[in-house]
Amino acid sequence: MKRILTTVAALAISGQFATAAEIAPSDVVYEDGAIAASLTGGTPGDVENGRKLMNKGAGNCIACHEVTDLKDLPFHGEIGPMLDGVADRWSEAELRGIIANAKIMFEDTMMPSFYKTEGFIRLGDAYTGKAHEGEVAPLLTAQEVEDVVAYLMTLKDE
């Protein structure tokens, strides 16, 4: 009995710990556009899920970027640079910063800010065209940003 109780307590603590360590969008610290610390506070990114997010849902990165590794998916955009070899050009911290809020690294860039919840003009409720109400969720969660970073880190030429 005592033993069970301690396990439950330990679980509760570690659960709390995980949420506490996740960095909220408004608490992110950028250094020259890069983010050194993992947004999840430790849980590593999932490459496979990152690959999916490049195509689907709020990520939809290939709307603007071409990626040879994703050529099984149709219609890659050409608004942003092609992402092949992107891990040779940028560090993990820089890629994290670019995805979270590219406008810090590239002033006035067209690229959306995926981990940001403030400062929008006429924020809508997703794609309904209606006004947004209540708390604002970033386009990607902390975990999803880490997943995309993990995927981008696999895009190496050398």
Add this chain to the structure above:
Amino acid sequence: MNAATKMASGLALAAILATPALAGPDDDNLIVNGEIEMITETAAPAHMEYVDTIYSGWRFRSDETQVVQTDDFDNPGMIWVEAAGEVWETADGSEGKSCASCHGAVDEAMKGVRAVYPKWNDERGEVTTIEMEVNNCRENRMGADKWKYAGGDMTNMVALISSVSRGMPVNVAIDGPAQATWEAGKELYYTRTGQLELSCANCHEDSYGMMIRADHLSQGQINGFPTYRLKNTKLNSVHARFKGCVRDTRAHTFAPGSAEFVALELYVASRGNGLSVEGPSVRN
């Protein structure tokens, strides 16, 4: 269609099919019914700071889509123009009047109208669109109910009115009393809205000619409106298109007929000054 015009459009078609579709506007010429020569490319009006040459959206569509607009028998938008032609002649409302009762033949009365709207209306003390003028006639001169701003009846009537100006250059006035509205529209054009923080300019000024996912971005000109879209198989109004584009930035859109969209329409129309009126055009 006589043999000569048939040959002319046959030639135009051959020219169209010979050009490969690639990034940027293509090199095709638009001649409708073998006789209306459309200006689809011209020098940008002086007020445009960042663009040298303006292009009709037609130049960014695939050859398959382009060809549908070259002949009224193939352009499905013309079916609604014909339907609106009947409505033009049909009395409605408490006064027992039709549009024709006051205006006469549409091709004479309305020739040139599409090219200069939106336009300052002295009596009302505001810039009005064709839709607003149509509803003003319906309510105050015919005693009929207003039509929904971007609804089918309205859009078809605007297409009829546009069709009789086809080939004429767009020439909306942006100075004098219209200037404040034009400035407001310009402000909206460059405002980055929604969670994606995108402005009209991000897509249609900075990125035209590029692919955004499966879409080939044009300059977002409105000289071709109303447009028949193969995607939803009906005529689409300017404000409905604006609404769709703003919604796609994950923003709270403005309503069709709102003061904001009227201002935006004047501004966007002015970016097309010099292109031919094409409506009803065909787009994908």
